[in-house]
Structures are given as structure tokens and as C-alpha cells.
Amino acid sequence: MMSRILVLVLTIFSFFTAYSEGIEAGLPPHYNVISDSLVSNIEEGKCIVKGKVFSGEDGVSNGRISNLAGTHSSNTNKDGEYVLMLNSSDTAIYFFADGYDEVVVWNYDFKSQHLVEINFYTAPNFIMDVEEKPVIYLYSEKEQAVEISLDLKGEMTYAYPKYNNSWSVVVEGDKLEVGGQSYPYLFWEGEQQNMRFALNEEGKIPGELLKAEEVQNYLETNLENFGFNATEKANFITYWAPRMLKYEQLFVQFLIDEEYDELIGAVKTVPEVDQKRRVYVLFADAKYLHQNKIAPSNYHIKAVDRSGLVYIEWGGTELSSKTFLFF
Numbered sequence: 001m002m003s004r005i006l007v008l009v010l011t012i013f014s015f016f017t018a019y020s021e022g023i024e025a026g027l028p029p030h031y032n033v034i035s036d037s038l039v040s041n042i043e044e045g046k047c048i049v050k051g052k053v054f055s056g057e058d059g060v061s062n063g064r065i066s067n068l069a070g071t072h073s074s075n076t077n078k079d080g081e082y083v084l085m086l087n088s089s090d091t092a093i094y095f096f097a098d099g100y101d102e103v104v105v106w107n108y109d110f111k112s113q114h115l116v117e118i119n120f121y122t123a124p125n126f127i128m129d130v131e132e133k134p135v136i137y138l139y140s141e142k143e144q145a146v147e148i149s150l151d152l153k154g155e156m157t158y159a160y161p162k163y164n165n166s167w168s169v170v171v172e173g174d175k176l177e178v179g180g181q182s183y184p185y186l187f188w189e190g191e192q193q194n195m196r197f198a199l200n201e202e203g204k205i206p207g208e209l210l211k212a213e214e215v216q217n218y219l220e221t222n223l224e225n226f227g228f229n230a231t232e233k234a235n236f237i238t239y240w241a242p243r244m245l246k247y248e249q250l251f252v253q254f255l256i257d258e259e260y261d262e263l264i265g266a267v268k269t270v271p272e273v274d275q276k277r278r279v280y281v282l283f284a285d286a287k288y289l290h291q292n293k294i295a296p297s298n299y300h301i302k303a304v305d306r307s308g309l310v311y312i313e314w315g316g317t318e319l320s321s322k323t324f325l326f327f
Contacts, residue, residue, distance in 0.1 A: 029101040033108075034117035047088050047110040053080045053095055053120040060122060063097035070290045088112040098194060101125040128154075129195040131264065133239060134280075134315025136186040137232060138273075143172040144309060146273075152265035154192030163188065171309075190265075195317055197253050197282055198263060204295040207253035209286055215244045222254065227277050227304030228312070236314050240281060243318060247285045251294070255280040256301055260313075267313070274308030281316035 034051065042048055053060040059080020066073035067090045074084040076097075084093065088111060094104040100122045110116065131154060138146060149166040150156070156163065161178045167186055170177040176185065197205045210218055219241060223233045244250055255263055260278040267278070304310070 029103045029120075029122045031095075031103050031105050031118055031120045034119060036111075036114055036116045038111075038113055039115045040113060042113040042115065045088050045112050047086045047090070047112065047114050047116060048083065049086060049093065049110070049116045049118055050083045051081070051118045051120065052076075053082065053097075053122060055100065055122050055124065060097055060100060063095055063100065063122075065093060065095055065120075068092050068094065068290075070293060086110050088114075093118075095120040095122065097122075099124055128191040128193055129317050129319065131190040131192055132316055132318075134188050134190075134264075134313060135235070136188075136267075137174070137312040138169060138171040138176055138186075139174050139306065139310040139312075140171045141173075141308065143170065144271075145170050146309070147270040148186070149268045150188065150265055151268070152190055152192075153263065154190045154265070156188055156190045159186075159188040161186070192264070192317075195263075195282070195319060197251075197284075197319070198255060198259055200295055202295065205251075205253065205293055206295045206297045207251055207282075208297055209249060209251055209289065209294065210244075211249055212245050212247060215241055215250070218252070222299070223279075225299070226254075226256065226279050226301065228279075228314075229306075232312055232314070236279075240283075240316055244283055249286040249289075250283050251286045251289055252281065252283045253297065254299065255282065256299055264315070267311070269311060271309070273311040275305050276311040277304045278311075278313045280314070282319055283316070284319040 039048070049065070053063050053065075053076050059076070059078070061076055061078045061080060063076040063080070063082075064073055065076065065082045065084050067086055072084060072086050072090070074082045076082045086093070090110050091108060092104060092106050093108075094102060096102050103120045103122055105118060136148065146169045147166050148169060150163075161167070161181065161183060167178055169186070176183045178186075197207065200206050208218065216237065219237050220233065223236055228236065244252070257276070257278050260280045261267070264280050304312070
């Protein structure tokens, strides 16, 4: 009888050992509290958290460990190790690194004068964000043939009319023709990996925090300042405003001209256009927004002169709200 009990105990022990090792070495992303002990020489009201971030058996370097407010943070070293000092009033920390799954420790009691060891286990994560409805308008005072090609950071998934490394367009006034067919504008969509809001030199996110009732007026005012005509404004607002209005609060950022080129992709036209304006909108639910991470937008741009050959483009992406949480 004793031998059967011993076999059963050893079997159970082996099962949980294998289970624990499997969790720490594999997926899904999670964390493990290794220890939590009182250390008298830690300052009262403070808690020190240390540990390592693993992806498989390897440490993840240059990741960020932070409290949710972003006031206390630490970067992992080349071996994936970190040390973070928190206030004992903090209740959550998270790990973030580009290209990896985020891991959050929620509702933990970080006691005063305690040393806590927490290991994070993550995995590569390549999120494909959709570049939605970029549309291109062309205007010319005279009939003119124009070749348009895009050099995107991501990959084009659809275009209308068909895109064969470029569009060959005949434009006169506001009329476009491709292959003898008329179109109101050129359309493309794409995917880009792990898109983020653009940061300023101080590492903050320029843009505006809006309530739902402010969205329409905000868009109308800014699009007019960007040089959009009535048709372009109406097309933009009727597509994006309903998407934005589902949030009680949202954060909005515009990428204008050079920023559009740098973060979404450049455009080449032959011949070169006389005037060009490219506007890309990024927005997200502001539920997890860190107020200390944003900076007011300040769009210093020249007005668009509508003479000669004119190129106007707009598009956008709705980003996940976790974009704020893990900056």
C-alpha cells in the first residue's frame, strides 16, 4: 500500500515539475513571482522589484519594465535582467519591447520595504496594422500624363485601379483617367508591422486628447488648415468620424507630408507635382492614456497653392489602446 502511495506522490510531483518548467519556457506570455521578502534597508514607502525577461531560454534586452503611470521604469540589460524601484502605492507593472508580447502584472501588493523578484516570459509578436483607405487626388489646369509610384514601409494589400508598380494617370481639372477609365481618386490599402504614434524630440506623443463631441469640429478645422477642399474634407470626415465617435475619449495625431513619407511611405511622381499635401491620421481609445506622455500638437505647415499640378493624399490607422500603455 505504501509503495502505491509513494508512486502516486512521485507521479504528481513529476507532473507539476514538468508543468511548471513548460510554462516558464514557453507560451503564452506570463509572469512568475519568484520571491517576496522584507528587506529592512529599503526606504520606507518603496518597493524594489528585480528579475529577468525571457523569450524561450534567452533574455530579452532593451525591454521596458514600468509602473502604469510611467513615473518609474527600468530597461532590461543585455541578459534581460532589470531592477525597478516602485512606490508601495503602485499596484501594477508591465513589460514592453518592440516585437514582443506585452506582459502586465495586475493588482499586486507591492509592500513597503519589500524586495520582490518577478520573471517575465514573453514571445515574439508581430502585429500587422492596417493602413486604411489612403486615397490620392490629382488636379491639373491642363491635361497632363503623370506616373505615380509608392515606396511603402509596409506592404500594399489592395489598390484600385490596379497598381502595377505604378499608376499611369491622365489628369485634367479634377478628372483622373487610368487605362481610359475615369476615377474620382486612386485608392490603396496596406499592412505595416507594429505601428506606433510618432514621438517628438522629448520622447512625448504630439497630438490631441478629444471628447466625442469635439471630433467633428476638430477635423473640420484642421483639414481646412491643411488645405483640403470641400470634397476632400467631406470624404475624410464621413469615413473617419464614425470610427472615432465610438470612443468617449480618444487621442488623435496627424502625420503631415515629411512624417507621412518617413513613417508610412514615400511617393514619387513623374513629372514632379507643383504642390503636394499628404495627411495620415492615427487615433486610439484614450482609456489608458498617460497624461504625462503627450504633448500638444503644433502643425507648422504651408498652405497648399492649388495652381499647377497638385497632389493630395489622406489615409489613417486606428491603433490599439495598448499603444499608450506600453510607451
